[in-house]
Amino acid sequence: MRYLNRLDSKIKQYEHGNFVVTSVDKFLNWARLSSMWQMTFGLACCAIEMMATSASHYDFDRFGIIPRPSPRHADMIIISGTVTLKMATRIKKLYDQMPEPKYIISMGSCSNCGGPYWEHGYHVLKGIDRIIPVDVYVPGCPPRPEALLEGVLKLQDKIRNQSTYKKNKA
Amino acid sequence: MNSNEIYNLLKSFFPDAVIDYKDDKPVEPYIIVSAKEIDKICLFLRDEENLQFDYLSCLSSVDFDNDNLAAVYNLYSFVHNHKLNIKVIVPKSDPVIKTVSSVWNTANWHEREAYDLMGIIFDEHPDFRRILLPDDWEGYPLRKDYKVQEFYNGMKVPY
Numbered sequence: 001m002r003y004l005n006r007l008d009s010k011i012k013q014y015e016h017g018n019f020v021v022t023s024v025d026k027f028l029n030w031a032r033l034s035s036m037w038q039m040t041f042g043l044a045c046c047a048i049e050m051m052a053t054s055a056s057h058y059d060f061d062r063f064g065i066i067p068r069p070s071p072r073h074a075d076m077i078i079i080s081g082t083v084t085l086k087m088a089t090r091i092k093k094l095y096d097q098m099p100e101p102k103y104i105i106s107m108g109s110c111s112n113c114g115g116p117y118w119e120h121g122y123h124v125l126k127g128i129d130r131i132i133p134v135d136v137y138v139p140g141c142p143p144r145p146e147a148l149l150e151g152v153l154k155l156q157d158k159i160r161n162q163s164t165y166k167k168n169k170a
Numbered sequence: 171m172n173s174n175e176i177y178n179l180l181k182s183f184f185p186d187a188v189i190d191y192k193d194d195k196p197v198e199p200y201i202i203v204s205a206k207e208i209d210k211i212c213l214f215l216r217d218e219e220n221l222q223f224d225y226l227s228c229l230s231s232v233d234f235d236n237d238n239l240a241a242v243y244n245l246y247s248f249v250h251n252h253k254l255n256i257k258v259i260v261p262k263s264d265p266v267i268k269t270v271s272s273v274w275n276t277a278n279w280h281e282r283e284a285y286d287l288m289g290i291i292f293d294e295h296p297d298f299r300r301i302l303l304p305d306d307w308e309g310y311p312l313r314k315d316y317k318v319q320e321f322y323n324g325m326k327v328p329y
Contacts, residue, residue, distance in 0.1 A: 085322045086304045118329045122311050122318045123303065126329045 025163050032075070032101065033159040035064040036152075039074035039094070044081025046108040046142040053145040063152055071097040076155070078148075079134075082110040082117065083125040095132045103159070105151050106134045109141045116141075171220060171252055173199040179220075184211055200242075200255035208243075208258050209268040209294075215245060215254070216273055222249040226270070229280035231288040235314040239265050239290055260290065262313075269295040287312040 038060075042050060054060045054067065068074045071094045083091065095102070106128050109115030114126035128134060135158060138151035171179075177191040180201065187207030193199040203211055215223040223245040232240040243256040258267050269292040271277040281292040282301035289310035292298060300307065306323075309316055319327055 085325060085327065088325055089304075089323060114329060122316070122327070125325060126327075130325060 025165070028164055029160050029162060033156040035066075036076045036103065036155070036159075037068045037074050038065050039071055039077045039098070040067040040069055041077055041094070042080050043083065043087065044108075044110065046080035046110070049142045049145055050078055050080045050107065050148060053148050058145040058149065060152075063149075063156070065152065071095070072099065074098050075101065076103040076105065078105045078107050079111040079128045080107040080142075082115065083128050084123050085125055086123070088125045088128075088131055091128070092131050103135045103155055104128075104132060105136045105138060105148075105155060107138045107140075107148060107151070108143055109139065112137050112139065171250070173201065173254055176215075176221065176252075176254055177201050179218075180211065180214075183214060187211060198255055200257050202257050202259060205258050205260050205267040207268070208256070209270055209273065211256075212243070212270045212273045220250070221247065223247045223254065224249065226274040226276045226280075227253075229270075229277055229284065231284040231290055231312070233288060233312065233314045234259075237262050239288060239313075241267055241284060241290055243270070265290045266293050267291070268293050271295055286310070289313060 042048075052058060054065075060066075065076070071077075075098075077095065077098065079091065095104075106112050110117065110124070111128045114121060114124055117124035118126055125131065136151045136155045138147055140147050143151075174191065174193070177188070180188045180203075184203075184207060187204040188201060188211070189204060190202040191199065192202065212223075215221050225246045225248060227244040227246050228242075229244075230242050232242060234240065238259050239262055240257050240259045243258075245254045245256065247253070260267060267290060269277065269281055271281060271292075272294075278295070278297065279301060281290075281295055282297070282299065284290045285292060285298065286300040286302050287310060299305065303311070308319060321327060
């Protein structure tokens, strides 16, 4: 009950029945944001920070984020590092294999905008948003685990307010 | 043996293929040899009793920005504890060098890298293709006159 109260304080509870009433949107969003399975995917130095975030000290698991070995299991992908043009082709392929709904966190300067390679990096894609849509950008080079967790919380906020049926809800 | 002695020895065995010896301090001395004979010279350097260069420390490439490219061979002998630098200079219009991967296997990937980034072609290499960049990449990025392509596979490249 504690969790459901957190979902909606005005949730309707019945005295004797073992059930609650809530809206479909709120229930689905709650389920989705509480278990964002992440695709096991690391690119560069940001991936080291991502691994640190997964480890026991910062503990991704308490947000329900579990690394999955296949894009077909994953709800979310963290683009953690420099995206070379060679890798970009592969990322697009992996992204296309993920089932809807899927979310993307762009982690670090490189995947946000090319980072230090913006001018002379002939081989670097200048921002992952040139090939796939990004939900949350996490700045930093590389971002500390706290910053990545902030990005995850931002993504949870975004999911909390989305609507399954009314696609264009403000 | 020092580089000058090695040069004199090489010159006596390969009078046409060994072109020059340079000792411009503070740069380490180096020997310039012909692109067509480099494999034979390297085999000699490896197998000759007094030389025994059993280790190719590095094989790198240079663009001099004057219509010439070069491959640089850094050799070392664990037996005699001496080293040698060799340069092979080729024109950009026809950058073909004989492979030394039959002499030292290390050269296999190093030569592929020199081809990938600088466009030096190594003749008779057993597995000659790009090593780092995608197979469909155009151009050789470390050349001084390299222009970044506008698009790669539909992705815009410049910032």
